[in-house]
Amino acid sequence: EAEVAQSPRYKITEKSQAVAFWCDPISGHATLYWYRQILGQGPELLVQFQDESVVDDSQLPKDRFSAERLKGVDSTLKIQPAELGDSAMYLCASSGRTGSDSYEQYFGPGTRLTVT
């Protein structure tokens, strides 16, 4: 069964350092999402791509976060510099292109980030 891949699974970094997360969606899925999940909360959307274009990045802290999906396949989320409040689980998800398929999202295992 096809899965969403993410790496690394765990990352510990010091504040002010740069970190990057990678996501490979299910093959053929046009839409890719990055969510942030703070401990004890539900996931919140950071950025949504349709192919290589950003559809929604209204909740992405653009002074320190950046995301790209250059060829419309895999994606990288970067934080520079990391702050203590960035400690969270970062989840990637993907979905099909049209209609109700676009809401059925498949999640990767996530990257647990700890900023010290």
Add this chain to the structure above:
Amino acid sequence: AQSVTQLDSQVPVFEEAPVELRCNYSSSVSVYLFWYVQYPNQGLQLLLKYLSGSTLVKGINGFEAEFNKSQTSFHLRKPSVHISDTAEYFCAAGGSQGNLIFGKGTKLSVKP
């Protein structure tokens, strides 16, 4: 504003007892509704979904949910829980851009 509310943050229950996890959604979200389960340090796994049709939806692991439009609810139920059902459960609704809006989660703790 688009929102999903999970009324209970924690639900303790004994093994083999029935359980209901409550979820209400705002009328401004779409009526595409989902329940996901998350085990510690893992991603989210889809339990079931309501897109259209029958208001009673059956999912994996013996879970089911009922869509109630008049009460804007989508409660999750299981007639008999197992220790292995201990996890966090998230209700979600489709947003205007095709994204998902999640509730804050309910931690289900099944005791022997």
